[in-house]
Amino acid sequence: MDRRRTYSKTPSKTTSKNGKLSQNDQLLGDDVPRFRLNARQTIYKKLRLHSEADESELREIARCIEHGIYESLPKPFQQNDYMAQSMEISAALNRDASYTQSLLNKSLDPVDFGKMTYEELASDDLKKQREIWYKDALKRSMIDEGWSSEATDYYTCPKCGAKHSLFRKMPAPSVDDVEITEIQCLDCLNIWRDP
Numbered sequence: 001m002d003r004r005r006t007y008s009k010t011p012s013k014t015t016s017k018n019g020k021l022s023q024n025d026q027l028l029g030d031d032v033p034r035f036r037l038n039a040r041q042t043i044y045k046k047l048r049l050h051s052e053a054d055e056s057e058l059r060e061i062a063r064c065i066e067h068g069i070y071e072s073l074p075k076p077f078q079q080n081d082y083m084a085q086s087m088e089i090s091a092a093l094n095r096d097a098s099y100t101q102s103l104l105n106k107s108l109d110p111v112d113f114g115k116m117t118y119e120e121l122a123s124d125d126l127k128k129q130r131e132i133w134y135k136d137a138l139k140r141s142m143i144d145e146g147w148s149s150e151a152t153d154y155y156t157c158p159k160c161g162a163k164h165s166l167f168r169k170m171p172a173p174s175v176d177d178v179e180i181t182e183i184q185c186l187d188c189l190n191i192w193r194d195p
């Protein structure tokens with residue numbers, strides 16, 4: 001006899017059979033999908049690495065951070081975006097204890113923290129390194145476009161005051177016109193012309 005099997009669906013909600021939240025979920029707060037609860041749990045563990053604070057306090061901070069992560073995402077919602085953002089946040093908490101301290105002393109809002117971008121979360125060292133890479137790449141592409149190959153200290157940037165720029169001579173529109181030099185500040189990337 002060919003009997004068709006029926007499979008029971010895996011419950012997708014965070015409720016148990018009796019419709020109540022499990023104890024763990026109650027600790028975590030409201031009724032949200034499993035992947036969000038998992039993210040809160042991960043964030044809680046990262047906070048715990050750097051703090052002896054009361055469990056309920058850390059759980060509440062974790063809940064707010066996770067809320068920020070969720071809120072920060074572009075719509076329509078993509079779970080991949082969510083995973084990427086929550087991994088960035090967890091990694092930042094793991095790497096830098098000062099985030100946990102700032103969250104606990106309330107100088108950093110947990111929802112805002114959850115919304116912080118990859119760039120904002122980068123350590124100061126990483127930010128500096130990225131800036132160097134960026135300026136190197138920029139300088140190379142500018143040289144390709146006819147800019148001077150060496151930085152000069154001849155011009156003072158009218159925007160930031162730095163004396164660190166590349167320049168190029170612009171072709172004069174006619175023989176009677178003064179030659180114009182285009183200058184780009186390598187510190188703030190401002191572009192101006194002389195005269």
Ligand SMILES: [Zn+2]
Pocket residue numbers: 157158159160161162185186187188189190
């Ligand atoms: Zn400048």
